[in-house]
Amino acid sequence: xxxxxxxxxxxxxxxxxxxxxxxxxxxxxxxxxxxxxxxxxxxxxxxxxxxxxxxxxxxxxxxxxxxxxxxxxxxxxxxxxxxxxxxxxxx
Numbered sequence: 001x002x003x004x005x006x007x008x009x010x011x012x013x014x015x016x017x018x019x020x021x022x023x024x025x026x027x028x029x030x031x032x033x034x035x036x037x038x039x040x041x042x043x044x045x046x047x048x049x050x051x052x053x054x055x056x057x058x059x060x061x062x063x064x065x066x067x068x069x070x071x072x073x074x075x076x077x078x079x080x081x082x083x084x085x086x087x088x089x090x091x
Contacts, residue, residue: 004029004077005084008039008070012086017043020064027080029071030087036070043068 001024005016008030016028016039030036044065050056069076077083 001025001081002027002079003082003084004074004080005086006030006074007085007087008036009086009088010042012084013039013042015084015086016040016068017046017064020067024067026068027071027076028068029074029077031072033070033072036072040065040068040070 003019003024004027005012005019006029008016008028012028012030016026020026028036028039030039047056047061047065051058051061071077074083
């Protein structure tokens with residue numbers, strides 16, 4: 001199932017990592033695609049730390065990253081089976 005996540009901050013990125021690790025494709029969206037990419041970069045750093053500690057095999061670390069696509073808006077989520085909102089509450 002494809003899952004959309006609105007908000008690529010700490011919480012949204014954590015949800016994206018967990019969902020992708022469970023084998024689902026993820027569209028990670030934020031106010032612009034650069035912020036979504038920063039969220040994915042944070043996920044990559046977290047997975048890299050786990051690999052360096054020996055807690056995660058490098059091949060298993062790469063798989064979730066391959067399942068996450070950044071988006072600058074929610075239009076890319078049109079075919080998602082579920083959307084999770086984790087956006088900031090700041091106006």
